[in-house]
Amino acid sequence: MPELPEAETIARTLAPHLDGRRVRLIRFLALRARRGEIPDLSGAGLHRCRRFGKQVALELDCGVLLVKLGMTGSLRWRGPTGPYTRAVIELDEGWISFDDIRQFGSIGWARHYPQSLGPDPLEVSEEEFRSRLKRRSARLKALLLDQRFLRGLGNIYADEILFAAALHPLTPARRLGAERAGRLWRAMREVLERAIAAGGSSISNYVDADGRPGRFQRFHQVYGRAGQRCPRCGGTIGRIVVAQRGTHFCARCQRR
């Protein structure tokens, strides 16, 4: 569920509910939902809610709560809670529930944002993006999924971006010249901005903080469309495995 556009949408829909709020306490209903130690945050003021890569960040007086959504995590304003509710962040007024069926997600605490991740795909300049690509020999699909290269892309958007840029997922990064690197950078921005405008992709159970599903799945060109017609050339969308993830692309439009 949660890649950059979904995390962005959750942060944007959660933020208006948090104005002037303070944390009362965080209740963990599943132990594994807590990542590391979290100090007593009672009374801490909420300053801002935003996205950090694929994570949703709640900035408090003295640090930041970082919510990793994993594969199936969701954050909902005032619930509803259910059998998959793993944690509840109780505020002075209202609460945020963290639901996560598969339990790959977690909530952690840090004084500062981690420095280990790559730049944000919507903030990195074309020049920096190109120079980072040039230094790597990995295949494009693997690189786009690597959060140390760029923070925020996942399997859906990596495939959609490579299709939009007409680049083969197995192309070694360092073989991209200025033209193809520029195409990739522009495709990345366009796909992500459109996906955010559509409220993200709901392919199984993603909803925003107010419970609304996204609409971008209707505009997927290749993801989940193996065997169907390529919307660009009429060929057939293929599926291979790269970096242990299903990879959808059009072998006719996306040449090696």
Place this chain on the structure above:
DNA sequence: TGGAATGTTCGGCT
């Protein structure tokens, strides 16, 4: 019944 699913991380191999 087996396999795949929006993700991350670790260990081992080349």
Place this chain on the structure above:
DNA sequence: AAGCCGAACATTCC
């Protein structure tokens, strides 16, 4: 060193 692979984590769905 960098890159790649398999496995593991937990649960649902087809």
